[in-house]
Amino acid sequence: MFRVLFVLTAVVYAVESTFFIKPAPPIFIPPSKCNIYQKNLCWVLDECVCRPIQNPCLRDAENEFRIKTCRRPLVPVSEEICKYFIPKVCLLKKPVIASVLVRPKCGCKSLPDELKQRKFKSLCALQKFSAQNRTAYLNYKGCLF
Numbered sequence: 001m002f003r004v005l006f007v008l009t010a011v012v013y014a015v016e017s018t019f020f021i022k023p024a025p026p027i028f029i030p031p032s033k034c035n036i037y038q039k040n041l042c043w044v045l046d047e048c049v050c051r052p053i054q055n056p057c058l059r060d061a062e063n064e065f066r067i068k069t070c071r072r073p074l075v076p077v078s079e080e081i082c083k084y085f086i087p088k089v090c091l092l093k094k095p096v097i098a099s100v101l102v103r104p105k106c107g108c109k110s111l112p113d114e115l116k117q118r119k120f121k122s123l124c125a126l127q128k129f130s131a132q133n134r135t136a137y138l139n140y141k142g143c144l145f
Contacts, residue, residue: 028065028139034058036101036138037112043082044074049127050082054101054136086131090124098126098140119143 030036034057041052042059053059053074063074098120101113115138120126123140130137 027141028062030058030138031061034061036115039101039113039136041079041134041136042076043079044076045082045085046074046127047072048085049087049124050077050085050131051127052079052082052130052134052136054138058136058138082131087124087128090122090128093122093124095143096120096123096126096140097143099138100130100135101138102135 034055036054036058038055038057040055042054042056044051044053044059051074053062059074059076066073096119097117100116100118102116102118104111104114120129120140126137126140129135
């Protein structure tokens with residue numbers, strides 16, 4: 001029984017790794033003309049998943065980048081509509097590290113947010129956290145563990 005389960009598991013992982021792994025999307029680097037610390041959240045659908053973006057300049061720059069790299073453009077929507085597209089359940093996939101803007105530890109509103117690297121269990125978990133907590137992320141990259 002265990003041999004059969006082991007063989008089936010090995011076959012599934014082999015098939016997934018050879019056929020279903022997509023190359024990592026190019027990493028978006030914000031242009032210098034955009035102020036990444038200016039917070040004016042814009043809500044968009046990114047591949048039918050809700051995503052807040054820090055400000056309109058970053059939204060427009062990322063849209064241009066996506067079009068140049070032959071990816072689907074972002075679809076601007078209202079926050080109310082976006083909430084319907086927050087992932088409900090995230091299956092465990094490959095972990096990602098995202099660049100997230102967080103409040104300083106003192107909680108001072110006079111100080112700008114700090115750019116931190118934060119690890120998530122999957123891209124879906126990052127997207128869910130970002131939308132539910134009204135926290136924009138600039139970019140992400142996959143990691144091994």
